[in-house]
Amino acid sequence: MRTVRITRFGGPDVLTIAEAPAPRAQEGEVLVRVVASALNPVDDKTREGAIGEGAPPLPMTLGWELTGIVVDSREESLPVGERVFGMSHQLDTARGTWADLVAVPVGSLAAAPSAVSLVEAATLPLPGLTALQTLDWLDLRAGERLLVAGAAGAVGGLAVQLARARGVRVDALVSRPAQVEAAQELGAEWATTDPADLPSAAYDAVFDTFGAFVTGAVADGGRYASVATQAGPVPDLSGRSVRTTVNQVREDGPGLAELAKAVDAGQVKARVEAQYGLQDVRAAHEHFRRGRLTGKIALVL
Numbered sequence: 001m002r003t004v005r006i007t008r009f010g011g012p013d014v015l016t017i018a019e020a021p022a023p024r025a026q027e028g029e030v031l032v033r034v035v036a037s038a039l040n041p042v043d044d045k046t047r048e049g050a051i052g053e054g055a056p057p058l059p060m061t062l063g064w065e066l067t068g069i070v071v072d073s074r075e076e077s078l079p080v081g082e083r084v085f086g087m088s089h090q091l092d093t094a095r096g097t098w099a100d101l102v103a104v105p106v107g108s109l110a111a112a113p114s115a116v117s118l119v120e121a122a123t124l125p126l127p128g129l130t131a132l133q134t135l136d137w138l139d140l141r142a143g144e145r146l147l148v149a150g151a152a153g154a155v156g157g158l159a160v161q162l163a164r165a166r167g168v169r170v171d172a173l174v175s176r177p178a179q180v181e182a183a184q185e186l187g188a189e190w191a192t193t194d195p196a197d198l199p200s201a202a203y204d205a206v207f208d209t210f211g212a213f214v215t216g217a218v219a220d221g222g223r224y225a226s227v228a229t230q231a232g233p234v235p236d237l238s239g240r241s242v243r244t245t246v247n248q249v250r251e252d253g254p255g256l257a258e259l260a261k262a263v264d265a266g267q268v269k270a271r272v273e274a275q276y277g278l279q280d281v282r283a284a285h286e287h288f289r290r291g292r293l294t295g296k297i298a299l300v301l
């Protein structure tokens, strides 16, 4: 079967399609024939060698997200033939998803949403779980005010939609004027490109996806979560009784099931900027690196 492998770090030219033996499902795993995956910032950083000591050893297979069809299973909840979507924590497990077949722990998968294609669904697991788990940590109630920094990005866009579905009032900080409208279409009441425009101490919570550290915007006693791991910790706000965290996404089948429900209820849309066949994975990475994306880049196997 085909895998996307790297044997050294560098630009998109280090990506190769390599043949590998088909994996077998071990106890507690199901075997998935992969239909699609998608690119995430972590894949770009991993390929570049920018992760450092946290990365699996070379050679490695890349990829965190997958959708596909179960082809071997002893699990009643996910039988052979089931359409599934899942996330593999590739940095922790070295289990890359850019392969024709992947053996995945059953607890890291869920039935895929039925309202969208498997290509669209493949763009959701990593940013969707990041958004969901971080919103859960922020513990927002209906009517509370949330600021999402980076609201037009993959994680930010899903955070806006999932928070709106919980009845939360959302404002947005985005990087360029074209994203103001995009954030509002996703459900933000108000959006700005300028951190200086943000009201002071106005938000019950801030969800920061790029290391904006707009700490003046959070109310005393509020919550501030960043997912921009490489930007470092959130400044200490304990003097204002603001709880802070840098959240790390984890594999989470129940979270995926919740995400699928939100998609099928029309509360969350998948945004696909472009799709590439596996053989064009280098072009997909080049596209990703050009930036200014309005959706995710899908890889179709």
Ligand SMILES: NC(=O)c1ccc[n+]([C@@H]2O[C@H](COP(=O)([O-])OP(=O)(O)OC[C@H]3O[C@@H](n4cnc5c(N)ncnc54)[C@H](OP(=O)(O)O)[C@@H]3O)[C@@H](O)[C@H]2O)c1
Binding pocket: 040, 041, 042, 126, 127, 130, 149, 150, 151, 152, 153, 154, 155, 156, 173, 174, 175, 176, 209, 210, 226, 227, 228, 229, 246, 247, 248, 249, 250, 291, 292, 293
């Ligand atoms: N901790 C975790 O477990 C976890 C999980 C998933 C992702 N992440 C990290 O979270 C970050 C976001 O991921 P993503 O998939 O959402 O990436 P993305 O789709 O590229 O979104 C990032 C968004 O932030 C915007 N942005 C960047 N710099 C900005 C600035 N100075 N002012 C305003 N907006 C700015 C970008 O705008 P432009 O398009 O104009 O650049 C883009 O809309 C990445 O660093 C990723 O590695 C962490």
